[in-house]
Amino acid sequence: MFKKFLNKSKSEVVFAHVTGKLIALEDVPDPVFNQKMMGEGIAIKPETGTIVAPVDGKIIQLAETKHAFGIRTDMGQEILVHIGLETVALNGEGFNVLVNVGDKVKVGDSIVEADFDFIEKNAASTVVPMVVTNSSEGQYDFAFEDVSKTVAGETEVFTTKLK
Secondary structure, eight states, X not given: OOXXXXXXXXXXXXXXXXXXXXXXXXXXSSHHHHTTSSOEEEEEXXXXXXXXXXSSEEEEXXXXXXXXXXXXXXXXXXXXXXXXBSOGGGTTTTEEEOOOTTOEEOTTOEEEEEOHHHHHHHSSBOOEEXXXXXXXXXXXXXXXXXXXXXXXXXXXXXXXXXX
16 A cells, blocks of 8 residues: 655655544545545544645635635645535634635645534534545545654655656
């Protein structure tokens, strides 16, 4: 399952978007994510409320309900971070967005502060999936890191390489 890429020029390292416990996407209790309908990736059961940029890139999407954001990398990956499950129904409550669409971000920059105590009481789950939404086009190979605990902006979780 784990492999390193020799040609780093056409690959990107993706870091943890939140501190917590890494979960395989297949284990996320939501078919949209566990069946990879949104794309390939990972999820994290958060231990802190700060969600950070997992890559260098540009903010291309912020959900009106503040529960999700998208980043496009220089290599063209479009990464979606979805904070919790069934959190769209919270209508933005429990989320403080710290960026705007069009902002350039670096790995580890704070993007959203989430109140996971509130989310745990009012949504289906606090799990935070992160997927490459344009991975279904088949242009990337993925190499997943074998880690269980993550530190936001510091722990490498996977690497993608252009085919």
